[in-house]
Amino acid sequence: MRVAVETVAQGAAQAAVTGNTAQPGTGSVTRTEPARSARGSVTRTDTGTGRVTRTDTGTESVTRTRTGRVAEAAAGNSAAPAASCRTARPRADALRNRERIVSAARELFVEFGPDVALDDVARRAGVGNATLYRNFPDRAALTHEVVLAVTSRTTLRAEEAVAAESDPFAALSRFVHAAADERIGALCPMISGVFDKDHPDLLAERDRLEEAVAGLVSRAQSAGRLRTDIAVGDVLVALSQLTRPLPGIACQGIDRFTHRHLQLFLDGLETPARSELPGSAATLEDLRRS
Numbered sequence: 001m002r003v004a005v006e007t008v009a010q011g012a013a014q015a016a017v018t019g020n021t022a023q024p025g026t027g028s029v030t031r032t033e034p035a036r037s038a039r040g041s042v043t044r045t046d047t048g049t050g051r052v053t054r055t056d057t058g059t060e061s062v063t064r065t066r067t068g069r070v071a072e073a074a075a076g077n078s079a080a081p082a083a084s085c086r087t088a089r090p091r092a093d094a095l096r097n098r099e100r101i102v103s104a105a106r107e108l109f110v111e112f113g114p115d116v117a118l119d120d121v122a123r124r125a126g127v128g129n130a131t132l133y134r135n136f137p138d139r140a141a142l143t144h145e146v147v148l149a150v151t152s153r154t155t156l157r158a159e160e161a162v163a164a165e166s167d168p169f170a171a172l173s174r175f176v177h178a179a180a181d182e183r184i185g186a187l188c189p190m191i192s193g194v195f196d197k198d199h200p201d202l203l204a205e206r207d208r209l210e211e212a213v214a215g216l217v218s219r220a221q222s223a224g225r226l227r228t229d230i231a232v233g234d235v236l237v238a239l240s241q242l243t244r245p246l247p248g249i250a251c252q253g254i255d256r257f258t259h260r261h262l263q264l265f266l267d268g269l270e271t272p273a274r275s276e277l278p279g280s281a282a283t284l285e286d287l288r289r290s
Helices: 069-112 118-125 129-135 139-164 168-181 184-191 200-222 232-242 255-269 284-289
Strands: 019-022 029-032 063-066
Touching (some): 069 129, 069 139, 118 129, 118 139, 139 184, 139 200, 168 184, 168 200, 168 232, 168 255, 184 232, 232 255
Antiparallel strands (some): 019 029, 029 063
């Protein structure tokens, strides 16, 4: 509320300005202004209701008391946390949009390969094209993020399998099915795409995944549960091939068959081996050279 009191005292001489005086602890300011020639004095109280009272006594010397700055400052301070809350929500929304874009791209890359139209990615994610390009300015940036996300999440599934299963072969089986759900098949066509495959973040995540899968294979073989004529590369290649449709073919019901085929694959890995495999085991070095 703003209160203004104007008092006009009789006199012909012009008063000098003495400046503004702050009232301690109140946030109000008293200011004396030059007197103006006027007949009578005016006392006016404005309480926010629109009521005005006037009394005439002579020439004027104006004293104004202004309050409200403390209230304004308090309002500003109380608004700051609210402003912080308001700015936090868009950041959360932006993160959700980014995650939806990566998830949609992962699905479409599996179904149609890494050359799928980015407009289709935005449509699948339920966001506008502007939102997609604001997060990922080009295909290489999006591919990088998808590869990073799939690799990181698949590594986590391997670590969870080890923690959940005491039987080494059961842990390997659990990982294989979980990796299929993470769309690890999206990695194969993307690795051959045009983007920085040697980015430090990607190399670090790749090394973590390879180490985790190698540990699963090694423990299962040491326990005598996994045939010894296969290597980590065999598991990763078969996993990639069995979890994605042929490029350019939209197999909407592929998930109905994926886990059946993976279980057939796992049955073929378990000892005792029922056949002799042609060729040699696929190692990680073979995969990097291919």
